[in-house]
Amino acid sequence: KEQPSVCQDCSVGCNVDVFSQRDQILRLTARENLDVNGYFMCDIGRYGFHRYEEIERVTQPMVRNGESFDILNWDKAIEKTADLIKKSNDKTAGIVSPFHTNESNYLMGLMMKDTLGLLPRITGDEITYPSGFRISADRSPNLRGVHDISGKLAEDFSSKIKTKEICGLYILDDGIDRELDDIWKDILENMDFVIVQSYTITELTKLAHIVLPGLAPYEREGTITNDQGRIQWLRPSLPIKGNSKPDWEILMLVRNALYKESEQFVDLGEVIKKMGDQFPKYAGVTLFKIGTHGISLNGKNI
Ligand code: SF4
Structure with missing residues (x-):
């Protein structure tokens, strides 16, 4: 699945496309927005999603x-x-x-x-x-x-x-x-x-x-x-x-x-x-x- 969204790793808010399959993010790529990030994103945002992969989730009250x-x-x-x-x-x-x-x-x-x-x-x-x-x-x-x-x-x-x-x-x-x-x-x-x-x-x-x-x-x-x-x-x-x-x-x-x-x-x-x-x-x-x-x-x- 490809979803337009926004990077959440700093307050610039670069526009991104998020590629995912079932419950896993595969990659993030920069999405053009000349008012925010042009055509770019940085590596902090590009690879930041990996830090959510091995965490202990809370899924019940x-x-x-x-x-x-x-x-x-x-x-x-x-x-x-x-x-x-x-x-x-x-x-x-x-x-x-x-x-x-x-x-x-x-x-x-x-x-x-x-x-x-x-x-x-x-x-x-x-x-x-x-x-x-x-x-x-x-x-x-x-x-x-x-x-x-x-x-x-x-x-x-x-x-x-x-x-x-x-x-x-x-x-x-x-x-x-x-x-x-x-x-x-x-x-x-x-x-x-x-x-x-x-x-x-x-x-x-x-x-x-x-x-x-x-x-x-x-x-x-x-x-x-x-x-x-x-x-x-x-x-x-x-x-x-x-x-x-x-x-x-x-x-x-x-x-x-x-x-x-x-x-x-x-x-x-x-x-x-x-x-x-x-x-x-x-x-x-x-x-x-x-x-x-x-x-x-x-x-x-x-
Ligand atoms: S891609 Fe980099 S500059 Fe852009 S919002 Fe994410 S962390 Fe900030």
Whole structure:
């Protein structure tokens, strides 16, 4: 199968074609987009998909039982998650992720209102070639989108957690590239509860009380906004594994369990519409209009 999509290994968002067979990526090739990457892509993006091949996947909801986890069905997992958040009396904070789509981050923001933050950025070297082709130091694909649709994010979130007496965290996991520093390990170990939405066993899931299985890169669908303010369509190439669910859907189910009157979105398009109602920059955006080459949101006229 050949699928037009977007590289997720830095904030440039090069356009790519993803070639896959059943549940395996075979190769990525650059796809022409003169507004983003010309005709090029770099080797970080070209070969980056191999690092997802040997990982330990999370494909069932799980709840901590001592040193290990018990498997739960989805109804129980959503109920337990909502119960923990409810019982914390507004003392749960959400952590959004620049590795996730705009829609998932937006729904986390809707649920957690103004108690929202980010983990430290994941960065590498910024490289610009003589041709002008650039690899961004920001090795996440959607930091700009997260800031666009999360309202005001706390600058120094680790300090804010202490001053607001937060006792629980609901985290959208960045995935296999996330490492935790001592400050964050200490914060997580001292929480009453930590809910982590992830596709794999990471330092975060190891410290979680509830793990909700979302989708991995190349399985996800949604929009991401590159560092030049261009919104692009991330399309899935691989089938969903086990009992995992799309991340936006998990967040919607938890929100529905918390707030009985909240919307039940039937698809991504409805989430994008709601996002546009709240954030004018994203008004009028649809997957159809984004198409294969994206839309610049700078002074846009959609
Ligand atoms: S420059 Fe960034 S987005 Fe483009 S291929 Fe390389 S890692 Fe991927």
